[in-house]
Amino acid sequence: MTQQTLLTEPELIKIYQQLHQIPELAMQEKQTHAFLLATIRKFDQTYLEIRTPKALPTALLVLIHGKQPQRTIGYRTDIDALPVQEQTGLPFASQNAGVMHACGHDIHMSVALGLLNYFAVHQPVDNLLFFFQPAEESLNGGKTAYEKQIFQGQWRPDEFYGLHDNPELPVGAIGCRMGTLFAGTTEVNVDFYGKGGHAAFPQDANDMVVAASQFIVQVQTIISRSVDPIEGGVITFGKFDAGSIRNVIAGHARLEGTIRGLTQKMITHIDQRIREVARGIAESYQAKVVVDLNQGGYWPVENNPELTRNFIQYMKAASHVQFIETKPAMTGEDFGYLLAKFPGTMFWLGVADTSQLHSATLKPNPRAIKLGIEAIKGFLSYRMENK
Structure with missing residues (x-):
């Protein structure tokens, strides 16, 4: 991949496979951080500003400067893994014994990189802030980031979005609801x-x-x-x-x-x-x-009414998106803490698997990556064009 080019689907899947092989536990994501940084540095840097906070050294923030910014739209992805011994039999299985991306954060990161790559080439109207967050599974990464004041000045989003993969939804489907998504x-x-x-x-x-x-x-x-x-x-x-x-x-x-x-x-x-x-x-x-x-940072993921209504309306109307209204889940997600501090929306991305999240046999369908990127980039572009 060279500058001024977009990642192809095979390249995105390769990124996912590479991330899947290097899972790391909360606040230990050094190899993951290095991989993300190296990948992002291959993108066109014209509009990018990259920051690794000293107070949270495995976190990564990337700001894409917009051409006529009136706000900063945040997009968060989690980067840590779980203490699970993988049993998928995949040729690109975890190389770190007893640790696995059993919650699909490798899918999350791959989608985020694809979005970042797209907007690095196609300069957005507003500023876009990508937050690669450590320690979602434990140690309250979102709350820690907020308390360490890494969202200050130009690094402070006016609104925040993020996804979670869902094995029960069809591959590439977008799921969301008004109100609470996660308990x-x-x-x-x-x-x-x-x-x-x-x-x-x-x-x-x-x-x-x-x-x-x-x-x-x-x-x-x-x-x-x-x-x-x-x-x-x-x-x-x-x-x-x-x-x-x-x-x-x-x-x-x-x-x-x-x-x-x-x-x-x-x-x-x-x-x-x-x-x-x-x-x-x-x-x-x-x-x-x-x-x-x-409780730490594991607050309910309570979606902002206005932003979520706008998100759902777009996804329902988009011809290339399969939208599904979902029920609230009793599982936890620390993005809820950030949504208590910033208005925003969390949503599901379908990955069509028979195994559940946190399972040693979880095998998300990687076709969801490209489909997710297309849906989300469409929404973000729509959001920036509709003030």
Whole structure:
């Protein structure tokens, strides 16, 4: 590929295969960063400005200066991978043991590079800011970037867009909805402290298995009786640790779980109710109950009404786009934090696979890359022409 030329579909697929082979975990994306930077430097540089923030060294920002800019439109892609041992059997499988692009971020990056390449050749009307974000899967990359103030001055978008691949949608289809696309997630850890003792003398102990069990039962009523059933929510405790042997009463128990909600208001409400239930259990069982709630940057992905309506209208009208209105997903995505700070829209790109996201056998259809680029570049051009 030379300057002033557009990436062909075979070249885009080759990029995807190369990225697939070098997956890296959150905040460790050095090889990925180097590959992205080297690829972008091959593009026409006339309108480009590239920045690697010192405060977030595996992140990459690329600004394409528009010819008559009235705003800066941001486009975000995530670049990290998951601690999953690949089992696809692909000839370009992961070369890093125990790490895999099992969430399709290699597809995300390939689409972003294709878009960047197109607008590097065809100067946009407005400024375009491409944000290659580390640490989506863990460590709150979007929140970290915001808190480290990397979106300042000309690097601050007026609106933000981003995609996530979806194995359940047809290849190249665009999915979106008004309102929440992804739920917010909160990690919940609850420790119960009582008094251990002999199983034969329960009157001399304070059993935290019983206290923790009663807590779990009461927490289930938060969703069934404290949450609007139309809005919904999820509380799941997947881990319960207590005791060491069958004939000793446990003086300590620990629960680990997750909360999911479709709005930040709902997440906050569920958090509050969990703390209230914990206080009741502590009082009832004369125990010490410590609740640790950690949401980090995994806020609900709440799409901006005006921008999302505009996005959906374009995609529905575009003859080359298969648009599908989707339901909200209870999975999490840290783009929600950025959408709480900047108006914007997140959407799905169909990759037509029988395996689910985060699966060791995920094999997205790479034909989605070119189709996704065509749909998104059309929308961005439309957006810039319609102030």
